[in-house]
Amino acid sequence: xxxxxxxxxxxxxxxxxxxxxxxxxxxxxxxxxxxxxxxxxxxxxxxxxxxxxxxxxxxxxxxxxxxxxxxxxxxxxxxxxxxxxxxxxxxxxxxxxxxxxxxxxxxxxxxxxxxxxxxxxxx
Numbered sequence: 001x002x003x004x005x006x007x008x009x010x011x012x013x014x015x016x017x018x019x020x021x022x023x024x025x026x027x028x029x030x031x032x033x034x035x036x037x038x039x040x041x042x043x044x045x046x047x048x049x050x051x052x053x054x055x056x057x058x059x060x061x062x063x064x065x066x067x068x069x070x071x072x073x074x075x076x077x078x079x080x081x082x083x084x085x086x087x088x089x090x091x092x093x094x095x096x097x098x099x100x101x102x103x104x105x106x107x108x109x110x111x112x113x114x115x116x117x118x119x120x121x122x123x
Contacts, residue, residue: 011037011110014103019074022103022122029122036063036117037110046121048072049079057086065117067093067109071102073123099123 012035016023021030024040034041046056049072060068068087070079076098087094097105099120106118 012040013107013110017100017103020122022099022120029120032119032121034060034063034117034119035106036065037115039063039117044119046119047123048121049077049083052079052083054086057083060117060119061087061090061092063117064115065092066115067095067117069102069106069109069116069118070094070096071099071118071120072096073099073121 012024014022014024014035021028022033023029024035027040029042031042032044032046034044041059044056044059046052049070052070072078076096078096084094095102095105099122102118102120106116109116
């Protein structure tokens with residue numbers, strides 16, 4: 001599914017989502033990754049919410065987002081309370097949704113100039 005918006009220059013936006021891959025600009029991402037308006041961290045070592053821990057959160061939180069969107073793959077699966085607590089302790093808002101919804105929401109917030117990071121599980 002294509003999810004293009006009018007594209008503000010100079011920020012990362014997601015152009016298409018399909019099973020097993022997400023297109024960011026000219027890049028095809030086939031593994032879980034982290035995207036911010038100015039950063040892409042490929043090969044995030046998470047394949048399900050069970051894999052998320054303090055260590056896997058550290059590259060996300062290092063980007064100092066205002067909002068973290070967690071895309072949990074094709075299905076919505078909430079991480080444990082410890083993950084919510086770790087993110088909230090850093091004064092970061094956390095929204096959990098399936099990956100397609102997280103991609104659409106990321107594009108809207110990024111285009112609005114918000115400090116947003118999406119951690120996307122690709123499955």
